[in-house]
Amino acid sequence: MIELDGLTKRYGARVAVDDLTVRIEPGRVTGFLGPNGSGKTTTMRCVVGLTRPTAGTATVLGVPYRDLDVPMRRVGVLVDPRARHPGRTARAHLLALARSNRLPVSRVDDVLDLVGLTDVAEDKAGGFSLGMGQRLGIAAALLGDPDVLLLDEPVNGLDPEGIRWVRELLRDLAAEGRTVLVSSHLMSEMEDTADHLVVVGRGRLLADAPIEELLGARSVVRVRTPAVRLLAAALVRSGAEVSAEDDGALEVLGLDAAAVGEVAYAAGVPLHELTRVTASLEAAYLALTHDEVEYRAVAR
């Protein structure tokens, strides 16, 4: 469990995190989403004590991170995959971490195996590709077999096979009852990974809901009838928002498919199609964050 209560971080006049209050529950993967510069990294850094909040609090397993006895046993963190000595081998890097954090050195080979780096364990980490660096960062986060994982953009630089691997790993870790918080600025990465989404824009909370709920809120009903005007008027009277599609169908927002069918029946209108259309998560996300994008390409 991770709890943020009024968490705020300002850098001069810039508000990086703005009064965030959220509980990240165990047993599921929570996607932490927002456009570039929306405060995700700053929030994670506040949780693990790397950045001091201006106001509010962040706790992990009920206490501030700095009060945890052996933090790596409780919380695994990936915030900067470049945080390693380039001259050390992957194994030496993990061994140093294990020793300095009083973790069993036997875990080193376990996590190297888990992240698929056993064959390059004796190679210097400075020569690693971005994707290999991410794997090493994930290995370090898992070294203490922690209850809580915070991973900032873990699939950055990974190839499709690597992305699938991270996805399955995170789902397995959550299924074991751990708290898994994973940030990304790309909705598509989260669609098959997260159960729950926390969406931020300009440091503020925009949504905190299960993925299905975010999708449901954006779903519409597509309906086709020869009596278009009659049905549109009846639907509007019932409180729906109706728009005409290019192909002659109507798109109805605010009523579910059953309600649309009943309105049509009551109005004596025949239906040739009645379909619930679920918006893609990408569309739901873009609609949520549209006004909150910090850096937008200007059309010329």
Ligand SMILES: Nc1ncnc2c1ncn2[C@@H]1O[C@H](COP(=O)(O)OP(=O)(O)OP(=O)(O)O)[C@@H](O)[C@H]1O
């Ligand atoms: N050390 C710092 N000093 C000044 N401003 C900072 C600092 N760290 C972050 N910021 C600013 O705070 C805001 C939030 O940045 P942050 O890195 O937390 O966003 P993010 O959501 O993680 O972005 P991205 O998806 O690009 O990684 C940005 O406007 C950033 O420029």
